[in-house]
Amino acid sequence: MNNTQTRWIWEQPICEEIFRQKYCLYGEQSAEEVFTGVASEIASAETTEEKRRHWEGVFYQELISGRLQPAGRILANARPGSPMKNYNNCFTIDIEDSLEGIYEALKDDATISKMGGGVGFDISKLRPIGAKLSNGGESSGVISFLRIFDQSAKTIMTGGQRRSAHIALLDISHPEIEEFITAKKGEQNKELTQFNISVKITDDFIKAVKEDADWNLVWKGRTFKTVKAKHLYDLLAKNAFIHNEPGIFNADTVERYNNGWWAFKMDRVNPCGELVMPAYSLCCLSSVNLASFVAKPFSADASFDFAAFERTCGIGIRFLDNVLDATDYPLERIKTFSRDWRRVGLGFTGLGDVFAMMGMKYGEEASLVLAEQIAKTLRDASYSASSDLAAEKGSFPAFDAEKYLQANFIKTLDPELREKIRTQGMRNVQLNTVAPTGTTSLSMGQNCSSGIEPIFALSFKRTIRTGRGDETRTEEVSDYAWKLWKSLNGKENEPMENIVVPEAFVTTLDINPYQSIDMQAVFQKYIDHSISKTLNLPLGTSFEEYKNLFMYAYEKGLKGFTTFNPEGSMKGILEYSGKKEEGVHRRVAPARPRDLPCEIHRVAGGKRKYVVIPGFLNGTLYEIFVLDDTDGKIGIDDDRKALVRKAAKGRYDLVFVNGSEETVLEDFTSAFNSPDASLARFISMALRHGTPLQFIISQLQKDTNFTDVERCIARVLKTYIRDGEEVITSDRECPECGELLSFRDGCVSCFSCGYSKCT
Numbered sequence: 001m002n003n004t005q006t007r008w009i010w011e012q013p014i015c016e017e018i019f020r021q022k023y024c025l026y027g028e029q030s031a032e033e034v035f036t037g038v039a040s041e042i043a044s045a046e047t048t049e050e051k052r053r054h055w056e057g058v059f060y061q062e063l064i065s066g067r068l069q070p071a072g073r074i075l076a077n078a079r080p081g082s083p084m085k086n087y088n089n090c091f092t093i094d095i096e097d098s099l100e101g102i103y104e105a106l107k108d109d110a111t112i113s114k115m116g117g118g119v120g121f122d123i124s125k126l127r128p129i130g131a132k133l134s135n136g137g138e139s140s141g142v143i144s145f146l147r148i149f150d151q152s153a154k155t156i157m158t159g160g161q162r163r164s165a166h167i168a169l170l171d172i173s174h175p176e177i178e179e180f181i182t183a184k185k186g187e188q189n190k191e192l193t194q195f196n197i198s199v200k201i202t203d204d205f206i207k208a209v210k211e212d213a214d215w216n217l218v219w220k221g222r223t224f225k226t227v228k229a230k231h232l233y234d235l236l237a238k239n240a241f242i243h244n245e246p247g248i249f250n251a252d253t254v255e256r257y258n259n260g261w262w263a264f265k266m267d268r269v270n271p272c273g274e275l276v277m278p279a280y281s282l283c284c285l286s287s288v289n290l291a292s293f294v295a296k297p298f299s300a301d302a303s304f305d306f307a308a309f310e311r312t313c314g315i316g317i318r319f320l321d322n323v324l325d326a327t328d329y330p331l332e333r334i335k336t337f338s339r340d341w342r343r344v345g346l347g348f349t350g351l352g353d354v355f356a357m358m359g360m361k362y363g364e365e366a367s368l369v370l371a372e373q374i375a376k377t378l379r380d381a382s383y384s385a386s387s388d389l390a391a392e393k394g395s396f397p398a399f400d401a402e403k404y405l406q407a408n409f410i411k412t413l414d415p416e417l418r419e420k421i422r423t424q425g426m427r428n429v430q431l432n433t434v435a436p437t438g439t440t441s442l443s444m445g446q447n448c449s450s451g452i453e454p455i456f457a458l459s460f461k462r463t464i465r466t467g468r469g470d471e472t473r474t475e476e477v478s479d480y481a482w483k484l485w486k487s488l489n490g491k492e493n494e495p496m497e498n499i500v501v502p503e504a505f506v507t508t509l510d511i512n513p514y515q516s517i518d519m520q521a522v523f524q525k526y527i528d529h530s531i532s533k534t535l536n537l538p539l540g541t542s543f544e545e546y547k548n549l550f551m552y553a554y555e556k557g558l559k560g561f562t563t564f565n566p567e568g569s570m571k572g573i574l575e576y577s578g579k580k581e582e583g584v585h586r587r588v589a590p591a592r593p594r595d596l597p598c599e600i601h602r603v604a605g606g607k608r609k610y611v612v613i614p615g616f617l618n619g620t621l622y623e624i625f626v627l628d629d630t631d632g633k634i635g636i637d638d639d640r641k642a643l644v645r646k647a648a649k650g651r652y653d654l655v656f657v658n659g660s661e662e663t664v665l666e667d668f669t670s671a672f673n674s675p676d677a678s679l680a681r682f683i684s685m686a687l688r689h690g691t692p693l694q695f696i697i698s699q700l701q702k703d704t705n706f707t708d709v710e711r712c713i714a715r716v717l718k719t720y721i722r723d724g725e726e727v728i729t730s731d732r733e734c735p736e737c738g739e740l741l742s743f744r745d746g747c748v749s750c751f752s753c754g755y756s757k758c759t
Helices: 013-023 031-043 049-064 072-077 099-114 142-155 177-181 203-210 229-243 251-256 306-326 332-341 351-357 365-393 401-405 415-424 438-443 480-488 513-524 543-555 674-688 693-702 708-718
Strands: 068-070 090-092 118-122 166-171 195-201 214-219 222-228 247-250 285-289 345-349 459-465 472-478 534-536 560-564 574-576 595-598 601-605 608-617 620-628 642-648 651-658 661-665 742-744 747-749 756-758
Touching: 013 031, 013 072, 013 438, 013 459, 031 049, 031 072, 031 306, 049 068, 049 306, 068 306, 068 438, 072 438, 099 118, 099 142, 142 166, 142 177, 142 195, 166 177, 177 195, 177 229, 203 214, 203 229, 203 543, 214 229, 222 229, 229 543, 247 251, 247 543, 285 306, 285 438, 306 345, 306 365, 345 365, 351 365, 351 480, 365 415, 365 513, 401 415, 472 480, 513 534, 513 543, 543 560, 601 708, 608 642, 608 708, 620 674, 620 708, 674 693, 674 708, 693 708
Parallel strands: 090 118, 118 166, 166 195, 195 247, 285 345, 534 560
Antiparallel strands: 068 285, 214 222, 247 560, 459 472, 459 574, 595 608, 595 642, 601 608, 608 620, 642 651, 651 661, 742 747, 747 756
């Protein structure tokens, strides 16, 4: 898209339909009219007529080109004559621990909802259920009051268009935390449907989990109960695994990177989780469409235009800073706080499409390198533009140069940029985020991939509200980059089954969840707020694997962590094309790196002896090798650290590691016995495609001619069934010791304890 675009062209009917439904609210007949109104209204905050005319033209070009995508409330409401002057998506409030404080907060919440804003708050101040009241009674607890806010949100239609989104946070040490964690069970109880809920996790709590220590549930200095930290961790993980909530808010990580550390705590978040902030703050949001900056997509010469991206980022910061002056505020306290600190959130969308257009797989090393370049450019361009705005218009009123420069995040900036801030000041306290951008990415972005997410699917069905109550319909829609690739290659009308899809087109369920977290961690390093990202779990993810992901996200420095389990109790608004009510889920296995850590088991079964070597990808079983060592010629110990290295196609080396030294057993799989090798390959295929261990073991046990090798493999695999996973029992287990029985000639026997029985 060029710098002088004057006409907007819709790529798909659904993009136009959604745009008209959501944003053509004041008689506009085209996208151009909407963008003209938005540009004029936001430029009106400039100080002179000359500047207003100039920046109106600049803003319009960024909008009509699709490079800058304002958040929904700006697109919907920002017009010179609009009766709804709220241009901010979400707000935060406080709730004091008194009946008066609760109902004052309820009034504030209703006022914000009426103006079209979502609301976030921390309910940790509220006394737990059963705690004494000043009048001698007992508190009904935090959840009872949340239900009141939930009912209010269901009643009020924001701006006559939608119901308000909410999020509530509760500290992990609050005495009602167990009830809070399990309050929402998706379709099972349909509780708190207008709320997202998240738990505030601390470093001390994670330390207690790792040490299996006790954890006190405390309110105002009184310990109500003591539990094991692991109990809370498992309870939190289990409810999130099954019902997709609560999310995680890593409170200490958030506070470490608070640019206003000397004046307030960032102890709450907006409903989608991308902005961490104090009470009485707001979300002033826009995104830059990264797909607009890819030159020569899908070619060997594809490149990302960093200079143009940097320019748009600078314009985006000025645009958002103007929004703060052009908008109305629902509460005077929010107006005062927001203008004192001038918090904004410029982010991006289309990242997944960029990788496909550049020939990279989302999550692979090349994509992480490009991601870091994009993230750093966004950060540096934003901070530089805000400092220039400070020189022109003045710093945010609460700015204190010495204290600001002591903030941990500011210390990560390049020295030249820090010196610029010292000299010129800063217009905005914090600047960057990554919002989910669902509707704007679908409409303005021509269905580009949303925010930081990978491509959801090459084509999918989307559930759309018709505008008649809760009535919905579904419609097929194609990803922007996929549609562009088909157009460039003359495949527009080609049936999907006839198309060889380029490897770079990986989608949500193709991506290893650890790589997904790695991508978020790369951006979080450069994003001063948080990132809204939902990790879509691969089909077949076990509970034990899920708990590992929880801890991995914390250790990688994420400020928040939210997941969606497609096999859980809640449905999303997006569904893959071809998905049936009944049928088999297909999952693409994550790519195998060159080296995988492995464990070595020496196992005896009947008259034979085997070496069984399972390999692990990010702590999860990925493959298995089986060597017959009945003659004792394979000299592999079972207590040494080792790696399985893929040396070439069909060739694997076993690498023993001792400090910095390596000993290599080359092409160790050449020792495979052919039938055993085939069985190991099929088991490996099942493992890497996510088949739960219980089912693999069960299938091994079902063979009426249960062989020694099957028995040995099953015994090894059985040791990796984790807590939280159901163990499938079978009549093929020994009633004496529980080991697997061998079946031959109508008799069963156990080689471990000697049990036998013939029929």
